[in-house]
Amino acid sequence: MTAETFESRYRVSGMDCAGCGRKIDTAVRKLPGVEDVSVAVQTGALKVRHGGGLADEAVLQQLRNLGYDGEPVAPATGPGRPPAGPAEAAAEHAAGPWWWTRKARLTALCGLALLVAYGVGTVFPAVERYAFLAALAVGLIPVASRAVSAARYGTLFSIEMLMSIAAVGAVFIGAEEEAAAVVLLFLIGEMLEGVAAGRARRSIQGLAALVPKTARVEVDGVTTEVAADALEIGAVILVRPGDRVPADGEIIEGAGDLDEAPVTGESVPRRKVVGDAVFAGTINGGSVLRVRVTASASDNTIARVVRLVEEAQESKSPTERFIDRFSKVYTPGVLVFGALVAVAPPLLFGGAWNDWIYKGLAVLLIGCPCALVISTPAAIAAGLSAGARRGLLMKGGAVLETLGKITAIAFDKTGTLTAxxxxxxxxxxxxxxxxxxxxxxxxxxxxxxxxxxxxxxxxxxxxxxxxxxxxxxxxxxxxxxxxxxxxxxxxxxxxxxxxxxxxxxxxxxxxxxxxxxxxxxxxxxxxxxxxxxxxxxxxxPRPDAVSGLADLKARGIRTIMLTGDNRRTAEAVAAGLGIEPRAELLPQDKLVIVKGLQAEGLVVAKVGDGINDAPALAQADVGIAMGGGTDVALETADAAVLHGRVRDIPDMIALSQGVMGNIRQNITIALGLKAVFLVTTVLGVTGLWPAILADTGATVLVTANAMRLLRWTPSHKAP
Incomplete structure (x- = not known):
C-alpha cells in the first residue's frame, strides 16, 4: 500500500536570488521525512512534499538557520484534504518598505562604519588599519555566518563563502580598506537584488488586490455588506456602476459594459447581458447588475491565475535547468582557478606572492555565479507575469520556452477559429x-x-x-x-x-x-x-481570426484547421480564413494528424476549447486552451488564453521569443562582464573593487533587464 503524501507550503522572506533558492532546497531536503522540495524564488514560495509528521517549526527553524524568515501559508494537504485557499496562496509575507528590510539596515550600517573608518583613519593614521578591520567586521560577520550555515546544511560553494574567503584573504595581504569596501558593495548588490525581486513578486500578486474586500449580498430584497471572501456559491450580489465585481458569477439582471483589462488585458470594455459570465476584479461601467456567484473566493479567476503563475514559476525551463547544472560545476571550477592564479605564478615563475594572491581573490569574486544563475529565472518569471496580466497563461518556463519554437499550429474550428x-x-x-x-x-x-x-x-x-x-x-x-x-x-x-x-x-x-x-x-x-x-x-469566424492567422503565417508557422464538420463547410470557412482544412475528423483522427506533423519534424501546438480532443492537446508539444477563465481553460492544457482570441496565439509566441531574447542578453551580460574583468584582473589592470562590481553589477543589470519584460504589451491593438 502506498504511503500517504502531504504537501506543506511556506512564504519565505529574504530569498532574492537563485542561490538563495538552492541553499533552501538543499537544507530542507535534509529534514527527516521530506520527499521533495520546490522553491519559487520569484514568488518567495516554498513547497515541501513529505510523508506526514513534518512540523512547520522544523522547516521554519531550518530557514532561520540559513538567515531567512518564513511562515506557513496553508496546512499540509493530502488525499481528502483541501488545497491552499486563495488568500493563503497569494498573500505575501508581511514586510515593510524595502529601505527597512534587514538587508537594507545591514547595508546602511556597513556604509556608516566604513565612513567612520575613513574619518578615524584620517585623524588617527596609526589606528587606520584597525578602524577598517572593525568596519569590515560589521558587514563580513553576518555574511560569513550565512556562509558557514549554508555549508553546514549542504551548500559549500555559496556566494557568501566565496565572498568571505576573498575578504579574509585580503586582510592577510594587508588590503583591509579594500576588503571593507568590497563587502559594502556586495551588500548593496544584494539589497538591489531584493528590491528587483520584490518588484517582480508584486507584479503578479498585485492581481489579488484587485478583488474588493466587501460585497453587497441581496436576500429577499434586503442588501447586506459582507466580506468578499465569505461569499457562497449561489449568493446574489449587487454590483453598482463603477464598482469592481467581488466574485466570479453570472448576470441574472441588468446589462452593462465591463472593463476586463485587469483580468484579461482586453483594452475595450465588453458588453455583458443576462446570462453572461463576469470575473472577479473587473469593473462595472454600466447600470446596476445582479450577479449570481458561481465560484468561491478560493477559486475565482484571479485566485486561479495567481496560483497558476506561482506554480508555473516552480517549473524550470530547459535553459534554466542547464544553467543550474552548469553552475554546480562552474563554482568549484572558479575556486580551483582562483587558487591556481594565486599560487602557480609565484611557485613556477617567481611572481610576487601578495600580487598573485590578490589577483586570485579577485578571480573568486569575478567568478560568483549569481548573475548567470538569475539570468534565466528572472526573465521567465517576468514573462509569465506579463502574460498573465494580459490573459495569456503559460504553465511554466518549459512551456514559455517551447512556444517560441513552434513551427505548426493545429486549430479546432468550432469555438476556436469561430465563435x-x-x-x-x-x-x-x-x-x-x-x-x-x-x-x-x-x-x-x-x-x-x-x-x-x-x-x-x-x-x-x-x-x-x-x-x-x-x-x-x-x-x-x-x-x-x-x-x-x-x-x-x-x-x-x-x-x-x-x-x-x-x-x-x-x-x-x-x-x-x-x-x-x-x-x-x-x-x-x-x-x-x-x-x-x-x-x-x-x-x-472570430473577428480577429484572419489577422491572427496572417500574423502566424508571416512568422513562417504552418496553420491547419481541424474539424468534424463536413468537407464543404470546412473548405468554405478555411477559404475565408486562409488556412489549410482537415474535415470530417473524429478525436482520434486529430491525434493522428498532430503525430503526423511531429513526424515531419515540426514543433506542434494544438489550440482547442480544453474539453474536446484531449488526446490531441496532450500529444502536441504545447496544448493551448481557448476559454473565458473556466476551470478547463486554466487547468487542462499547457497554456490558456482567457479572452479566447485567435490574435492571442501569435502574441503568446511573440512573448516567448521576447523572453528567450532577453535570456540570451542576460547570459551575454553575465558571462561577458566576467570575461572582461577576468582578463583585466589577471593582467593587473583591475582589482577587488571592480571584481565585486563585475558580480553584483552584472546581477543588478540582468535583473533590471528581465524586469523590462513586465512592461511587455502586444504589438497590435485589440479589435
Whole structure:
C-alpha cells in the first residue's frame, strides 16, 4: 500500500536570488521525512512534499538557520484534504518598505562604519588599519555566518563563502580598506537584488488586490455588506456602476459594459447581458447588475491565475535547468582557478606572492555565479507575469520556452477559429417580406434552446422584431418545427423537408446551393403550402481570426484547421480564413494528424476549447486552451488564453521569443562582464573593487533587464 503524501507550503522572506533558492532546497531536503522540495524564488514560495509528521517549526527553524524568515501559508494537504485557499496562496509575507528590510539596515550600517573608518583613519593614521578591520567586521560577520550555515546544511560553494574567503584573504595581504569596501558593495548588490525581486513578486500578486474586500449580498430584497471572501456559491450580489465585481458569477439582471483589462488585458470594455459570465476584479461601467456567484473566493479567476503563475514559476525551463547544472560545476571550477592564479605564478615563475594572491581573490569574486544563475529565472518569471496580466497563461518556463519554437499550429474550428455560435447571415424573402419571414420563424422557435433557434431569435431581437404567438408547435425529428401562427400553418426546416411540403423553384434551389457552398445552413419557411423564404446561418469566424492567422503565417508557422464538420463547410470557412482544412475528423483522427506533423519534424501546438480532443492537446508539444477563465481553460492544457482570441496565439509566441531574447542578453551580460574583468584582473589592470562590481553589477543589470519584460504589451491593438 502506498504511503500517504502531504504537501506543506511556506512564504519565505529574504530569498532574492537563485542561490538563495538552492541553499533552501538543499537544507530542507535534509529534514527527516521530506520527499521533495520546490522553491519559487520569484514568488518567495516554498513547497515541501513529505510523508506526514513534518512540523512547520522544523522547516521554519531550518530557514532561520540559513538567515531567512518564513511562515506557513496553508496546512499540509493530502488525499481528502483541501488545497491552499486563495488568500493563503497569494498573500505575501508581511514586510515593510524595502529601505527597512534587514538587508537594507545591514547595508546602511556597513556604509556608516566604513565612513567612520575613513574619518578615524584620517585623524588617527596609526589606528587606520584597525578602524577598517572593525568596519569590515560589521558587514563580513553576518555574511560569513550565512556562509558557514549554508555549508553546514549542504551548500559549500555559496556566494557568501566565496565572498568571505576573498575578504579574509585580503586582510592577510594587508588590503583591509579594500576588503571593507568590497563587502559594502556586495551588500548593496544584494539589497538591489531584493528590491528587483520584490518588484517582480508584486507584479503578479498585485492581481489579488484587485478583488474588493466587501460585497453587497441581496436576500429577499434586503442588501447586506459582507466580506468578499465569505461569499457562497449561489449568493446574489449587487454590483453598482463603477464598482469592481467581488466574485466570479453570472448576470441574472441588468446589462452593462465591463472593463476586463485587469483580468484579461482586453483594452475595450465588453458588453455583458443576462446570462453572461463576469470575473472577479473587473469593473462595472454600466447600470446596476445582479450577479449570481458561481465560484468561491478560493477559486475565482484571479485566485486561479495567481496560483497558476506561482506554480508555473516552480517549473524550470530547459535553459534554466542547464544553467543550474552548469553552475554546480562552474563554482568549484572558479575556486580551483582562483587558487591556481594565486599560487602557480609565484611557485613556477617567481611572481610576487601578495600580487598573485590578490589577483586570485579577485578571480573568486569575478567568478560568483549569481548573475548567470538569475539570468534565466528572472526573465521567465517576468514573462509569465506579463502574460498573465494580459490573459495569456503559460504553465511554466518549459512551456514559455517551447512556444517560441513552434513551427505548426493545429486549430479546432468550432469555438476556436469561430465563435461557436451560429448567427443568421442572410434572410431571403419569397412569398413574404424578409421582416415577416423573420417574425414567423422566430415565432416557431420561441422557447427552443437549439443553436439554430437561438440564432434566429437573436437576429429577430437585434432587428427589433417581436414574434407573434405560435400555437400547437411541435418538433419533427430530423426535419424541423411546425406550428400555427396567426391562423396559418407554418413549417421551418431543412430544404429537403420543405420540398415535401411545397414547391421550391429552380432559382431558390440555386440560391440554397450557393449558401451551402459557403458553408451555411439553410432553413426554409413554408406557410400555407408555399415557400415564404429562407434563412441562412453559419458559425462565423472570430473577428480577429484572419489577422491572427496572417500574423502566424508571416512568422513562417504552418496553420491547419481541424474539424468534424463536413468537407464543404470546412473548405468554405478555411477559404475565408486562409488556412489549410482537415474535415470530417473524429478525436482520434486529430491525434493522428498532430503525430503526423511531429513526424515531419515540426514543433506542434494544438489550440482547442480544453474539453474536446484531449488526446490531441496532450500529444502536441504545447496544448493551448481557448476559454473565458473556466476551470478547463486554466487547468487542462499547457497554456490558456482567457479572452479566447485567435490574435492571442501569435502574441503568446511573440512573448516567448521576447523572453528567450532577453535570456540570451542576460547570459551575454553575465558571462561577458566576467570575461572582461577576468582578463583585466589577471593582467593587473583591475582589482577587488571592480571584481565585486563585475558580480553584483552584472546581477543588478540582468535583473533590471528581465524586469523590462513586465512592461511587455502586444504589438497590435485589440479589435
Amino acid at each position: 461557436g455560435k451560429p448567427i443568421v447571415t442572410d434572410v431571403v424573402g419569397g412569398a413574404r417580406e424578409s421582416a415577416v419571414l423573420l417574425s414567423l420563424a422566430a415565432a416557431l422557435e420561441t422557447g427552443s434552446s437549439h443553436p439554430l433557434a437561438v440564432a434566429i431569435l437573436a437576429r429577430a431581437k437585434a432587428d427589433r422584431i417581436a414574434p407573434p404567438p405560435a400555437t400547437a408547435t411541435r418538433a419533427i425529428a430530423g426535419e424541423g418545427v411546425e406550428g400555427e401562427v396567426a391562423g396559418e400553418v407554418a413549417f421551418l426546416g431543412s430544404p429537403q423537408a420543405a420540398a415535401r411540403r411545397a414547391s421550391i423553384s429552380p432559382s431558390q434551389d440555386a440560391a440554397i446551393a450557393a449558401f451551402n457552398a459557403e458553408g451555411k445552413t439553410v432553413a426554409v419557411l413554408v406557410v400555407a403550402g408555399e415557400v415564404a423564404g429562407f434563412l441562412a446561418m453559419r458559425d462565423e
